[in-house]
Amino acid sequence: MKPLLIARNLSRNFGGLKAVDMVDFSVNPGEVRAVIGPNGAGKTTLVSLLCGRIEPSSGVIGFNGEDITRVPAHIRVRMGIAYTFQITSIFPNLTVYDNVALAAQRTLTDGRSRKALDASVRDAMLHVGLTERASTPAAALSYGHQRLLEIAMGLALHPRLLILDEPTQGLSDGEIKDFIKLVRDIRKETTVLLIEHNMDVVMRLADRITVMENGRILAEGAPRSIRANAKVQQAYLGTADG
Numbered sequence: 555m556k557p558l559l560i561a562r563n564l565s566r567n568f569g570g571l572k573a574v575d576m577v578d579f580s581v582n583p584g585e586v587r588a589v590i591g592p593n594g595a596g597k598t599t600l601v602s603l604l605c606g607r608i609e610p611s612s613g614v615i616g617f618n619g620e621d622i623t624r625v626p627a628h629i630r631v632r633m634g635i636a637y638t639f640q641i642t643s644i645f646p647n648l649t650v651y652d653n654v655a656l657a658a659q660r661t662l663t664d665g666r667s668r669k670a671l672d673a674s675v676r677d678a679m680l681h682v683g684l685t686e687r688a689s690t691p692a693a694a695l696s697y698g699h700q701r702l703l704e705i706a707m708g709l710a711l712h713p714r715l716l717i718l719d720e721p722t723q724g725l726s727d728g729e730i731k732d733f734i735k736l737v738r739d740i741r742k743e744t745t746v747l748l749i750e751h752n753m754d755v756v757m758r759l760a761d762r763i764t765v766m767e768n769g770r771i772l773a774e775g776a777p778r779s780i781r782a783n784a785k786v787q788q789a790y791l792g793t794a795d796g
């Protein structure tokens with residue numbers, strides 16, 4: 555299968571620190587991939603490189619057969635890479651509807667009508683279960699609902715690849731259960747790349763897991779093989795089980 559996303563020899567240094575160090579990484583269309591690893595392993599830096607928030611020190615990134623290494627982030631969004639930014643990307647005074655509409659507008663081309671925009675917004679709100687809160691200001695939502703709003707903002711872009719950075723952080727057990735259902739639903743249409751600390755969520759959702767440590771890929775494979783991998787247990791699972 556031809557990968558949807560591919561990175562070769564990807565590196566990013568911050569001063570003398572190799573936050574991402576010669577990483578080869580690829581994601582197939584239709585999969586749910588989790589990236590795990592201890593704090594500071596380089597996970598956020600890796601996805602920031604993939605979505606274009608930061609530039610690589612070296613290496614190449616391809617998406618859907620095109621070299622996107624130097625393509626700016628906003629164009630990558632239009633090409634189909636959506637990254638759910640941390641909660642700061644939500645405008646607290648705007649309603650749920652308007653927040654999602656603002657996100658959806660990022661992919662608007664001249665030919666797309668207001669009606670199409672409205673349909674995308676409503677569809678995204680429905681997916682995450684926020685339809686009844688469409689006219690609620692984002693600031694009045696619970697924390698869990700704000701996280702769902704972020705995902706709706708990502709979905710409104712109709713991405714081919716949805717990147718979720720620690721989506722379950724701060725959610726209650728019930729909300730995490732709903733999140734797992736949501737991702738199972740989203741994956742029918744979209745490839746998902748998930749940075750996640752909660753190992754239960756990772757084991758339930760991921761087709762494959764990439765384990766990072768010190769900017770490098772320590773291991774990669776199906777949940778069962780990662781769980782059984784002694785190197786991984788030593789580096790990560792034994793010390794942080796979410």
Ligand SMILES: Nc1ncnc2c1ncn2[C@@H]1O[C@H](COP(=O)(O)OP(=O)(O)OP(=O)(O)O)[C@@H](O)[C@H]1O
Pocket residue numbers: 568571573591592593594595596597598599600
């Ligand atoms: N803008 C930056 N300037 C300097 N150092 C940075 C910057 N961003 C990240 N780093 C460093 O790069 C390393 C990797 O950080 P990164 O945030 O990618 O790790 P992570 O695996 O996502 O960690 P966490 O699980 O804690 O979010 C860390 O040592 C971090 O301090």
